Amino acid sequence: MSQIKLSPRLQAVADLVETKQKVADIGSDHAYLATYLVESGRVAEAIVGEVAKGPLDNAKKTVANSGLSTKIDCRLADGLFALKAEDRVETVVIAGMGGLLIKKILNDNRALGPFQQLVLQPNTDQDAVRSWLVANGYRISQEQLVEEQPHRYEIIVAKPGQEELSDADRIFGPILRKEAGPIFQAKWQHEQARLQLVLDRLEEANQKTNAKYQEVAAKIAQIKKELHS
Structure with missing residues (x-):
């Protein structure tokens, strides 16, 4: 059982991460998500990537306080450049950024992919993220909207595969628009x-x-x- 209490947004992201050996969280917000996933036994190991020393130090502090320094590796690097092929990362999480930045992060080191699972939570430009996914060998397997007042966040989960999306699918989400729930x-x-x-x-x-x-x-x-x- 994890001692970390996640926000509704991050809890929704965590719930969509499949049980795997290793996950990477790029831009980790104090490493709360990675710590929660490892403490709860959802994943065995995690890599946290931060682009600046201040956020990296915050992440390391969270991990150390949780006694997980041997299971969560905090690295200073820009985006996916925190990862290497030999890390054998199965799931990559990128949450809480603009969609154009997420697209850039995925594009800058796309030679590492495809990953078994991408869990993406773009705050803006969700259509750009969906367009990148279908253009780069991914299909959208799940989508979820979560409310954290006053905001509503879209979470997009993708796996290797092929699909075509209409303009409306790209903007509104192929799964979200079918469900068309209250959020x-x-x-x-x-x-x-x-x-x-x-x-x-x-x-x-x-x-x-x-x-x-x-x-x-x-x-x-x-x-x-x-x-x-």
């Missing part, structure tokens, strides 16, 4: 309302012929279609 509805209703405010301001400024106006209007129409509203 999904709330997330996109909120986004629709936010975009409508932008559109109203552009209209007040007589910008209806502006490319930005057309772009925002198209996004609103796409959300309305998805929500059948």
